[in-house]
Amino acid sequence: MSRWGITLPLTGVPLAAHRDLVKELPDLGYTDVWSAETAGTDAFTPLVLAAEWAPELRLGTAIVPVYTRGPGLLAMSAATMAELAPGRFALGIGTSSPTIVEGWNGIDFDQPFHRMRDTLRFLRSALAGDKVTEKYGTFEITKFRLERPPAQPPEIMLAALRPGMLRLAAREADGAITNWLSAGDVPTVRAEVGPDLELVARIFVCPTEDAAAARALGRLLISSYLTVPAYAAFHDWLGRGDELKPMHDAWAAGDRAGANAAIPDSVVDDLIVHGSVDHCRERVQSYVDAGLTTPAIAVLPTGADPIETVRALAPRP
Incomplete structure (x- = not known):
């Protein structure tokens, strides 16, 4: 193991x-x-x-x-x-x-x-x-x-x-x-x-089958962390720059709610593990x-x- x-x-x-x-x-x-x-x-x-x-x-x-x-x-x-x-x-x-x-x-x-x-x-x-x-x-x-x-x-x-x-x-x-x-x-x-x-x-593991709740929490965390320059550059390098650009644009404009809403479900599901415990x-x-x-x-x-x-x-x- x-x-x-x-x-x-x-x-x-x-x-x-x-x-x-x-x-x-x-x-x-x-x-x-x-x-x-x-x-x-x-x-x-x-x-x-x-x-x-x-x-x-x-x-x-x-x-x-x-x-x-x-x-x-x-x-x-x-x-x-x-x-x-x-x-x-x-x-x-x-x-x-x-x-x-x-x-x-x-x-x-x-x-x-x-x-x-x-x-x-x-x-x-x-x-x-x-x-x-x-x-x-x-x-x-x-x-x-x-x-x-x-x-x-x-x-x-x-x-x-x-x-x-x-x-x-x-x-x-x-x-x-x-x-x-x-x-x-x-x-x-x-x-x-x-x-x-x-x-x-x-x-980051969120063991719940309420996908909407897990994604809502995930969006709050992602917008808090991935707007930090080092993490933004990391995800540019990993190839998520285009997917995350709307989040960065909204964040830079002071629109926190808009930044959260701009994060695609696919990105949240990639970065936040959620679902049943198994x-x-x-x-x-x-x-x-x-x-x-x-x-x-x-x-x-x-x-x-x-x-x-x-x-x-x-x-x-």
């Missing part, structure tokens, strides 16, 4: 209320728990809890922004997780977006490709226990050394949407993490990283069949108990 991951915490479920579910996950067939970091929980705290509740699980951040923590603090957080979950932690880093970096954190979103490359190279040295004094292109480090370097440094994965970052991941990282793609897009992404690199993708599970498997190494399922709210939904979406032998 391939890897089968779930994104935690679940919407509307308090962190402490995840304990029984997390303990169950390995027996259900899940191999991974992945966290995210936007404006909810930070990426590390849910994984600290999961490390204690289910020591069998592999844990990963998908992703931590490279701007919102200084390089040294990011190395400290990663080393702490690697100590708690030796050999079971993957540090996923990404540039995030101008909204999160500049708008919410007051930090310049400058030279994202180079900042990612420089942070990756710094983390390689720091997490190996080296004393780092280095002028990188986007920051300078003087005499930094971890007091508690991990006995086993974590894997480092890069969030990557287009060829340049995907190729950087293939050259220098342990894996690539992507987002907002269809199963049919996986071969295009896989071709940039080669056959052997681990490829992780967050897959159908959703089969759709997730289709990503794996197309070349994805690790699906990181993100359960969208449907009104059903999200904990029971995670149990129902578990892989079948």
Whole structure:
């Protein structure tokens, strides 16, 4: 069986209320728990809890922004997780977006490709226990050394949407993490990283047979994300530029409702997995069949108990 991951915490479920579910996950067939970091929980705290509740699980951040923590603090957080979950932690880093970096954190979103490359190279040295004094292109480090370097440094994965970052991941990282793609897009992404690199993708799953409700929620999410320049360029590269142009035009004109209405059903159905639980599970498997190494399922709210939904979406032998 391939890897089968779930994104935690679940919407509307308090962190402490995840304990029984997390303990169950390995027996259900899940191999991974992945966290995210936007404006909810930070990426590390849910994984600290999961490390204690289910020591069998592999844990990963998908992703931590490279701007919102200084390089040294990011190395400290990663080393702490690697100590708690030796050999079971993957540090996923990404540039995030101008909204999160500049708008919410007051930090310049400058030279994202180079900042990612420089942070990756710094983390390689720091997490190996080296004393780092280095002028990188986007920051300078003087005499930094971890007091508690991990006995086993974590894997480092890069969030990557287009060829340049995907190729950087293939050259220098342990894996690539992507987002907002269809199963049919996986071969295009896989071709940039080669056959052997681990490829992780967050897959948005809305287990309901009310297609209209799933599409309505999907349109809200798609217009929020795919209007971000990096995601817009990603989908241009994937070949959806013409399909999404009416959405972009309406969004640029300040017409949010018009932007949502302009998204074709076919695009929503490609990017949002919806339908019965069995159908959703089969759709997730289709990503794996197309070349994805690790699906990181993100359960969208449907009104059903999200904990029971995670149990129902578990892989079948």
